[in-house]
Amino acid sequence: MNESWDRDWPAGWTVEHVAETGSTNADLLEDVTRRPHRSVLATDHQTAGRGRLERKWDAPPGSNLLVSLLFRADAVGADPGELVRRVSLAALDAGRAVAPAAVGDRLRLKWPNDLLLGDDKLAGVLAQRDGTGSVVVGIGINVGWAPPGAARLGDGVDRADLLAELLSSYDRLPATTDQLHARYRAELGTLGQRVRIIGTSGDIVGRAVDVEPDGRLIVLDDCAMTHRVDVGDVTHLRPAGE
Numbered sequence: 262m263n264e265s266w267d268r269d270w271p272a273g274w275t276v277e278h279v280a281e282t283g284s285t286n287a288d289l290l291e292d293v294t295r296r297p298h299r300s301v302l303a304t305d306h307q308t309a310g311r312g313r314l315e316r317k318w319d320a321p322p323g324s325n326l327l328v329s330l331l332f333r334a335d336a337v338g339a340d341p342g343e344l345v346r347r348v349s350l351a352a353l354d355a356g357r358a359v360a361p362a363a364v365g366d367r368l369r370l371k372w373p374n375d376l377l378l379g380d381d382k383l384a385g386v387l388a389q390r391d392g393t394g395s396v397v398v399g400i401g402i403n404v405g406w407a408p409p410g411a412a413r414l415g416d417g418v419d420r421a422d423l424l425a426e427l428l429s430s431y432d433r434l435p436a437t438t439d440q441l442h443a444r445y446r447a448e449l450g451t452l453g454q455r456v457r458i459i460g461t462s463g464d465i466v467g468r469a470v471d472v473e474p475d476g477r478l479i480v481l482d483d484c485a486m487t488h489r490v491d492v493g494d495v496t497h498l499r500p501a502g503e
């Protein structure tokens with residue numbers, strides 16, 4: 262595919278594409294003071310792609326969208342988690358814009374930081390903050406390759422087009438926190454699901470009933486106790502008998 266990274270990107274974003282690097286998140290974090298707000302770094306290949314909690318993010322060279330966005334400290338609001346929700350929603354909208362409808366219709370968000378295609382992981386988001394309060398939000402979206410059990414958008418999708426759509430979708434998201442929350446809540450496939458939350462202080466199993474404006478997931482456990490969860494990995498469980 263003849264992808265063009267050398268193009269007019271949506272206004273307000275400074276986009277750089279490199280053939281290979283360790284991690285686009287690490288590069289932006291190292292370079293916060295020298296790069297403008299809304300700097301974007303994309304690469305064809307990461308030799309040390311990172312997931313959360315020191316996990317790895319894999320993708321063979323040239324196959325997937327691997328990109329990070331820098332938000333300078335003075336532009337980060339009171340809740341940096343909102344940036345993760347914004348980038349996730351922008352990725353969802355971009356996937357729907359560039360992938361065939363049969364794919365786009367099955368995209369949804371999974372709390373706290375994944376995009377799913379059906380039940381399978383399509384993309385993951387990693388947000389990191391530097392000492393000055395600047396935030397780098399990285400996202401890996403599977404396009405041409407996915408590991409076993411995960412999903413991809415398909416070879417027909419141009420990664421540079423997907424990124425351009427992500428950036429313009431970001432700019433079209435609702436401005437206010439209230440409206441953004443309503444949108445996020447409507448797209449969050451985790452709600453209504455039976456879930457297992459693997460947290461630092463033990464597991465919680467129950468039903469995800471809501472999400473709060475600050476991003477905390479509300480889970481009603483099997484003893485009818487309500488938990489407000491702010492970090493953790495979540496597994497969507499199938500209801501008994503399915």
Ligand code: BT5
Nearest residue numbers: 284285286310311312313316319328385386399400401411
């Ligand atoms: C994430 O972590 O989902 C966040 C991934 C963020 C990657 C982007 S790429 C650009 C930027 N630069 C970086 O260095 N990182 C960001 P987590 O929820 O911890 O998921 C990681 C787990 O997903 C791994 O332990 C694997 O099991 C699995 N995994 C690895 N590569 C995958 C892929 N391509 N698709 C689906 N699952 C994957």
